[in-house]
Amino acid sequence: xxxxxxxxxxxxxxxxxxxxxxxxxxxxxxxxxxxxxxxxxxxxxxxxxxxxxxxxxxxxxxxxxxxxxxxxxxxxxxxxxxxxxxxxxxxxxxxxxxxxxxxxxxxxxxxxxxxxxxxxxxxxxxxxxxxxxxxxxxxxxxxxxxxxxxxxxxxxxxxxxxxxxxxxxxxxxxxxxxxxxxxxxxxxxxxxxxxxxxxx
Numbered sequence: 288x289x290x291x292x293x294x295x296x297x298x299x300x301x302x303x304x305x306x307x308x309x310x311x312x313x314x315x316x317x318x319x320x321x322x323x324x325x326x327x328x329x330x331x332x333x334x335x336x337x338x339x340x341x342x343x344x345x346x347x348x349x350x351x352x353x354x355x356x357x358x359x360x361x362x363x364x365x366x367x368x369x370x371x372x373x374x375x376x377x378x379x380x381x382x383x384x385x386x387x388x389x390x391x392x393x394x395x396x397x398x399x400x401x402x403x404x405x406x407x408x409x410x411x412x413x414x415x416x417x418x419x420x421x422x423x424x425x426x427x428x429x430x431x432x433x434x435x436x437x438x439x440x441x442x443x444x445x446x447x448x449x450x451x452x453x454x455x456x457x458x459x460x461x462x463x464x465x466x467x468x469x470x471x472x473x474x475x476x477x478x479x480x481x482x483x484x485x486x487x
Contacts, residue, residue: 301339301349303329309350313393317347317401348409351401354394355415361387362422373429380426381451381476385469388455396459399452423448436483443483450475 307328311320322343323333340346365383369376388395398419406412424444430436436443454468454475463471 297339304336304339304346305350305353308346309354309393309397312347312350312397317343317403344403344405345409347397347403348406348412350394351397351403352409352412352415354391354398355412355419357391357394358387358398359415359419359422362419362425366422366426373426373433373435376429377426380422381447381472384451385455385472388459389468392459395455400456434485436480437485438483443479446479447476450479 304325308320308325311324311328320343322336325343325346326333326336329335336346340349361383362380365379366376369379403412406416424440427436427440427444427447431438431440431443451472454463454471457463458465458468
């Protein structure tokens with residue numbers, strides 16, 4: 288008779304499974320990973336993961352949810368904990384973005400370089416992605432309110448995100464030398480800011 292699992296037991300195993308899954312998904316691609324492989328990596332029976340997740344897509348959604356929440360928390364922390372001007376806060380958020388991407392490249396790729404089917408079926412994933420997306424414009428609002436920039440914070444945020452993500456993705460794939468994404472991001476930031484100043 289299987290032992291009754293406490294909430295803590297369930298949470299601990301789900302976390303361990305997600306850590307293993309994140310590594311395998313990033314290395315092999317989600318399509319190449321099986322539930323049996325995940326179980327083998329954890330040293331449990333092939334059916335054990337099904338006690339905690341419906342299927343592999345459920346695990347992938349949990350991995351990406353965790354990633355988006357961690358990413359959002361790092362950007363939120365940078366914005367909330369940085370003292371000084373809107374420019375200083377903006378720089379801190381940009382630095383937090385780059386730090387997360389390069390410190391957690393596997394997580395970053397699974398978050399942004401993957402189109403998971405039926406994402407709408409995973410409300411926690413939808414909420415986590417929305418939380419992260421909200422940070423695209425949160426710091427821009429401060430720049431607009433301070434008169435540093437002029438325009439729609441959502442549109443400006445998308446431009447900055449596209450520029451930053453592009454540079455990060457190129458470096459992560461080896462198309463740019465190490466450290467070049469930070470340089471490009473800084474240059475792009477200054478260039479975009481000039482064009483978005485009131486009266487420019």
